[in-house]
Amino acid sequence: MGKIEDLDFKKNSLRKINNFLQNINYKNNKRDFILKNPKGLHAICAGLTENISVNIKGHVGYYCGGMNQKAHITINGNAGTGLGENMMSGLIHVKGNTSQSTGATAHGGTIIVDGDASSRCGISMKGIDIIIKGSVGHMSGFMAQSGTLLICGDAGEALGDSIYETVIYLAGKPKSLGVDCIEKKMNKKDIKKIEDLLKTGKIKNLKVNNFKKFGSQRKLYNFNIDNISDY
Amino acid sequence: MCGIVGLYLKKKTLHNKLGFYLSGMLDNMSSRGPDSAGFAIYNNKESKKNYKYSLCLNKTLSRGFEQDIKKNFKDITVKNISDHIVVCTSATPKKFISYIQRNFSEISLVGYGRSIEIFKQVGNPKEIVKKFKLEKFSGSHAIGHTRMATESAITVDGSHPYSTGEDECLVHNGSLSNHNNLRRQLIKQGKNFDSLNDTEVAAGYISQKLSENKSMKKTLTECLTDLDGFYTFIAGTNKGFAVLRDEIACKPAVIAENNDYVAVASEFQAMAHLPYVNKSNIYEPKPGVVYTWGK
Numbered sequence: 001m002g003k004i005e006d007l008d009f010k011k012n013s014l015r016k017i018n019n020f021l022q023n024i025n026y027k028n029n030k031r032d033f034i035l036k037n038p039k040g041l042h043a044i045c046a047g048l049t050e051n052i053s054v055n056i057k058g059h060v061g062y063y064c065g066g067m068n069q070k071a072h073i074t075i076n077g078n079a080g081t082g083l084g085e086n087m088m089s090g091l092i093h094v095k096g097n098t099s100q101s102t103g104a105t106a107h108g109g110t111i112i113v114d115g116d117a118s119s120r121c122g123i124s125m126k127g128i129d130i131i132i133k134g135s136v137g138h139m140s141g142f143m144a145q146s147g148t149l150l151i152c153g154d155a156g157e158a159l160g161d162s163i164y165e166t167v168i169y170l171a172g173k174p175k176s177l178g179v180d181c182i183e184k185k186m187n188k189k190d191i192k193k194i195e196d197l198l199k200t201g202k203i204k205n206l207k208v209n210n211f212k213k214f215g216s217q218r219k220l221y222n223f224n225i226d227n228i229s230d231y
Numbered sequence: 232m233c234g235i236v237g238l239y240l241k242k243k244t245l246h247n248k249l250g251f252y253l254s255g256m257l258d259n260m261s262s263r264g265p266d267s268a269g270f271a272i273y274n275n276k277e278s279k280k281n282y283k284y285s286l287c288l289n290k291t292l293s294r295g296f297e298q299d300i301k302k303n304f305k306d307i308t309v310k311n312i313s314d315h316i317v318v319c320t321s322a323t324p325k326k327f328i329s330y331i332q333r334n335f336s337e338i339s340l341v342g343y344g345r346s347i348e349i350f351k352q353v354g355n356p357k358e359i360v361k362k363f364k365l366e367k368f369s370g371s372h373a374i375g376h377t378r379m380a381t382e383s384a385i386t387v388d389g390s391h392p393y394s395t396g397e398d399e400c401l402v403h404n405g406s407l408s409n410h411n412n413l414r415r416q417l418i419k420q421g422k423n424f425d426s427l428n429d430t431e432v433a434a435g436y437i438s439q440k441l442s443e444n445k446s447m448k449k450t451l452t453e454c455l456t457d458l459d460g461f462y463t464f465i466a467g468t469n470k471g472f473a474v475l476r477d478e479i480a481c482k483p484a485v486i487a488e489n490n491d492y493v494a495v496a497s498e499f500q501a502m503a504h505l506p507y508v509n510k511s512n513i514y515e516p517k518p519g520v521v522y523t524w525g526k
Contacts, residue, residue, distance in 0.1 A: 039503035039504075040498060040500035040501075040502075040503045041500060042500075058509060059509070061498060061499060061500055078499070078513055080498065080499060081483060096513075097515075099483065099485075100480070100483075118515050119518070137517075137518075138480075138518065
């Protein structure tokens, strides 16, 4: 463990702090950072590439932790639109709620949200694991391609609309399912995956059998001549 | 883009800080709207008998105008700030507004009512807030807007808030696609419009419904069926304000509520400077749901 360094947005500009975190010099052995007074600023901790730990004390704005690789980011507050957008690896843990498009297009790593995520959570996700301990808003999992979206609460309208191969595990109820999204039968792999995610998210009040599995009916994959009049 | 903000103070002791808090909110929303800015302040301090008319002088000289109206109307007081004038008088809207329109065609009426005062200008929000000395304003609630112009020109006429009825105003983040049709319908019903802006149509629509004695909640619910497009609205009256997001909810909004105030803004950073905001109940208004605060 290296020593913890405090960085304050009241004293330093966003660009300066991001630049610093994006270019960590490992030789001086600092790997833990605390960010103070984030004031809802956008793009905090975007583009981190190293295995460092960042603890943000407050609410953040849009695209926090975007494109993240390896870094572990904890947010003690709420996050705005596009949290962890296009993230590649690492972990983002939000202790409050998140706004729309959480984990959009993200390829890998894990996002944990202790509260709710609003609309379009996991839109076009491409391999990330997203764990939402609360509920999600409408159009979540829209065109989601791979990875896993685990929701402990309910889901808004059109869950998994036009979904590809992302798997959604939902403990609550969806207001409605989107086009081509259906409930599916669980297999051993699913049970193992849910157990792993519950462990990662430190979720103790729910068990595997609380969840239902949703995924693609794969009817939109190929052109259907019966739909010709729709084009 | 565009940034919208609203602040409702629950405690009278805070009323003298309204302008100070709101100026910080508008300043923080400059990034969402650098083209123009405006704000509406609700303040019931003046005598309830009188009307307040917020006027933008444009190129008219204030001295000549002041002398003229003081000659023609009784018990008149005038507050002159930057290129705006707030006239306080017992003269009825019908009489006063038609007088202005007849004799001072260059002057535009920004809004009127018993408690509302509206100011708007083209330019950077930070400078506009300074020019109008917003920090010094007091009142119970206020609404503001920073504009990134999309569908009509960068002019005072194209700036928010839009006021289309007594003590009413509207700010809008988004764009409407059926405003031309709706404008034609409202003109047939007797509404007047000063600009080609989509938000002015939405404001006119809301005023029309309110004048039919519909509640704000019912009026905004009807917006969901009659207005086509993207929007987050903050609609103000002398009683308070209401918030509505369309059902697709692409346009952001966040609310912070505690025992002292309710703050609404496009982004959290607009309210990061407010006292105890981190300890407030912070949430996003749900799509298609009307939220109201006030007396």
